[in-house]
Amino acid sequence: MTDRDCRMNPRLNRRQLLCRAALLLGGGCVCHLACGATSKSTCCDTPTLEPASLTVGEKQLTIDLARAPSLDAPDCAARIKLEDRALDILVVRTGDKEFKALEGRCTHAGRPLSYVVTRRLLQCNNFGHSLFDLQGAVVKGPAEKPLKSHAVGQQDGRLHITL
Secondary structure, three states: OOHHHHHHOOOOOHHHHHHHHHHHOOOEOOHHHHHOOOOOOEOOEOOEOOHHHEEEOOOEEEEEHHHOHHHOOOOOEEEEEEHHHOEEEEEEEOOOOOEEEEEOEOOOOOOEEEEEOOOOEEEEOEOOOOEEOOOOOEEEOOOOOOOOEEOEEEEOOEEEEEO
């Protein structure tokens, strides 16, 4: 259906309505409307890491896990976004003591990524949904380049992420 067809026919079927809704949202993901605000990752939203849990160094980020309930169990994720340092990192707890830290923006168009718990993948929030595995490899395009991964160490209840 073309834009002209939409203007010419004032009665819309379900498909046309969804098409228009997606266009109104700027090509963003419509499923975000259904998810609403939550403290756990959804298909279109990964919560921001609790600021009190984060210490920022020049070449390292440190997360106090006791102060980071967004990372309290396997398959939880949190976003670290530091505007002044142009950092956007997703931290995913993949196991009891296993964590991954990857760039939080899609390599295709720079849109935010979210951790999708049910698929154990990172998904672009843009229309088209590029998908990345937890090593940063592209699973589904349009993205072609992998995500940058950051080394993660753990000691005394703290995560150390190398920048």
